[in-house]
Amino acid sequence: MTTEQDPVKLMKQQVGFAAADRVQSGMIVGLGTGSTTAYTIQALGDRLKSGQLQDIKGVPTSFQSEVLAKQYGVPLTTLDEIDRIDVAIDGADEVDPHLNLIKGGGAAHTREKVVDYLAAQFIVVVDSSKMVDKLGSTFRVPIEVIPMAIAPVTRAIEKLGGKPELRMGIRKAGPVITDQGNMVIDVQFDNLDNPGELEKTLNNIPGVLENGLFVNCTDLVLVGEIQDGKPVVREIFKQS
Numbered sequence: 001m002t003t004e005q006d007p008v009k010l011m012k013q014q015v016g017f018a019a020a021d022r023v024q025s026g027m028i029v030g031l032g033t034g035s036t037t038a039y040t041i042q043a044l045g046d047r048l049k050s051g052q053l054q055d056i057k058g059v060p061t062s063f064q065s066e067v068l069a070k071q072y073g074v075p076l077t078t079l080d081e082i083d084r085i086d087v088a089i090d091g092a093d094e095v096d097p098h099l100n101l102i103k104g105g106g107a108a109h110t111r112e113k114v115v116d117y118l119a120a121q122f123i124v125v126v127d128s129s130k131m132v133d134k135l136g137s138t139f140r141v142p143i144e145v146i147p148m149a150i151a152p153v154t155r156a157i158e159k160l161g162g163k164p165e166l167r168m169g170i171r172k173a174g175p176v177i178t179d180q181g182n183m184v185i186d187v188q189f190d191n192l193d194n195p196g197e198l199e200k201t202l203n204n205i206p207g208v209l210e211n212g213l214f215v216n217c218t219d220l221v222l223v224g225e226i227q228d229g230k231p232v233v234r235e236i237f238k239q240s
């Protein structure tokens with residue numbers, strides 16, 4: 001019997017594992033959230049178990065990555081206990097040619113931004129479907145909002161020309177609740193020409209905790225691609 005493998009899964013696995021290979025003993029590592037970084041956390045656990053890697057500590061970006069790290073045996077630390085993060089490895093929902101990102105498909109962008117922006121090196125792991133010419137072409141901008149401010153924030157976003165929609169749970173009835181106990185509004189912006197400006201403007205609306213635009217922070221993108229039927233990894237470094 002032959003097993004047909006999902007190409008997207010193969011690409012995610014390949015980049016997730018490739019990112020884990022870049023981690024060295026003694027490093028403090030930001031552990032991203034999502035289906036791609038799940039492979040990185042798994043591979044870090046495997047490398048620790050085999051003795052290839054020693055003495056690393058992970059900083060989780062969500063409840064999900066904390067649970068996975070515990071499951072695979074990756075020791076954890078918190079931002080209270082450390083004064084540096086050597087490398088953060090995280091997924092993305094869109095990556096533009098300047099390596100700017102939209103994140104937050106899993107509603108984890110607030111903690112991810114804290115950890116990813118602190119890291120000396122920020123590595124993004126994606127399959128090729130996430131590469132876009134312009135941010136906003138395939139994915140909306142997630143915005144985490146404190147619950148009592150949903151109505152005024154929605155109106156403020158509409159005034160900026162965005163089309164907001166409260167994110168609802170897929171299995172759970174009612175809105176998605178983040179790890180911080182807040183809600184998420186997904187916003188379609190028809191003209192996302194200046195993501196850096198929009199990132200600041202959105203965060204200036206009272207009641208907004210954080211938005212999913214990650215601008216000018218990525219050092220390296222590892223893109224999973226299928227070539228001749230096999231998954232390969234393409235590296236795109238930030239232009240200095």
Ligand SMILES: O=C[C@H](O)[C@H](O)[C@H](O)COP(=O)(O)O
Pocket residue numbers: 032033034035036037090091092093103104105106107108109112
């Ligand atoms: O909130 C979730 C994160 O920003 C994820 O890193 C992003 O949604 C990508 O996830 P995945 O690797 O599952 O496509």
